[in-house]
Amino acid sequence: MEAFNNRNVADNGYFMVDIEDYPTDGWGKFKRVVKRTFRGELFVGLWVVMREMLRFDIHTIQYPQEKMPIGPRYRAVHEMKRLWESDAERCIGCGLCEKICISDCIRMDTKIDENSRKEVSSYTINLGRCIFCGYCAEVCPELAITHGGEYENGSEQREHFIMYEDMLTPIDKMKAGAQLEFEGFGSITPHEDARVKKTPLAY
């Protein structure tokens, strides 16, 4: 994870390559040819690849069996979170995510339930159109819709929908306390509690 976070390219040992001027006259060109012939640059190339072969430091990830660790900010297929306190769904059906979605791929419907609360009656995301920009997660006031780490979402047709029930954290997983908070786009920054200022009562 450290390597992911280091964005500082300035002091990574970059330097300008020393390039000689090109010879213009015949004698200069001849000298360059002779120099290059006997300097053995070709053998440097041979040695480099041979060294890598002997070192056998293979970087292949055999994908279906092995997977790269992905960053917590990775934006893959969405998830719907539940409240830690009551296990109830966090989504209040405000519709902000539907409004902001620049690909217009969220469709939702709401109704008033028996307790006179707004409730989501249907909610789908067309993953075929979603560009995984993260605006929905950022705009959501309840931290309800977030991105998850599941990127293997191939399907046999272009319009590939995901339903509310599939995104929602399963209740047993919630009971086990295994719901993961999203650390990426739109989430609360760490130590936010300490930084919150109370509104003075004088207002």
Next chain:
Amino acid sequence: MDTAYLIETVIKVVVLLLVFSALAGIGTYFERKILAFMQRRLGPMNVGPFGLLQVGADGIKLFTKEDIIPTHVVAPIFKIAPVITAATAFMAAAAIPFLPQFTIFGYTVHPIIADINVGILYVLGVMAVGLFGPMLGGMASANKFSLLSAARAAAVFISYEVVSGLAVLAPIMMVGSLSLVDFNEYQAGGIGSWIVWSQPVAFVLFWIAAFAETGRTPFHLIANDHEIIDGFGTEYSGMRWGLFFIGEYANMFFISFVIPLIFLGGFGDGSVLGAFALLGKMAFFFFFFLWTRAAWPDVRPDQLMWLCWKVLMPLAVINVVITGLVMMF
């Protein structure tokens, strides 16, 4: 011509064809693996243990693929071109002594199909005829990239024919024979009598020309995949393309036999050790083909011509002249 000789020759031909077709397949496996390791990859891993059966999978794929003859191609030439490549590659093998002679069930076997007295000339000549494969294939394909590639192939092959011919002339002058068996006997006295010590320039020139004639990196301009799709093979599919491939790999193997036979003592005195030494040398030269492919970039066509006509050919001529002078006095 007695029957025993006929039967022996037929058996040798069949064995050679089978062994080198199989080797061409296994050669692709080694090429992929070695290139992969040099580039810190794993190469084929999924078919069979360590991907060993990948060759079989490729074979099945090549054999069962549809054989497409595009609409505007000159069909007869288009169809015959890959056969020329593969056939000439194997024909060239007829004059190569692969192993020292050995006795099996009281019968002495010479592992050379025809010890003709113009051996080396024949090998180089037939390999040069192989030029017609890529050239006719590219010209008949009705595809401008194939045509470009065919033109390049003609240029490269003809140019480097000159270099390889002149380079090998000096050793021929020393040995005084064109038969590869005679070459081998000339150097039978151990490492000290290898021709490479007296003809280092010819050795290097011939080696360089071998890269051009097999069309391998750094002279991979013929089927220059990174620039003109697959060169002359663009329009080919299935087994016809596979024949080009087998031809290329068989050529690599044969030239890897020829270089040690001419310059590095061949199979030496003909003992079992000598036979293994020849196989070892062959393996090294084959490995070197793969090694350079991982390490070196391709040169431009004009650089290739420049190298051939302005550097290598003069060097080869000077080498021949000096050899002649030394032999005269």
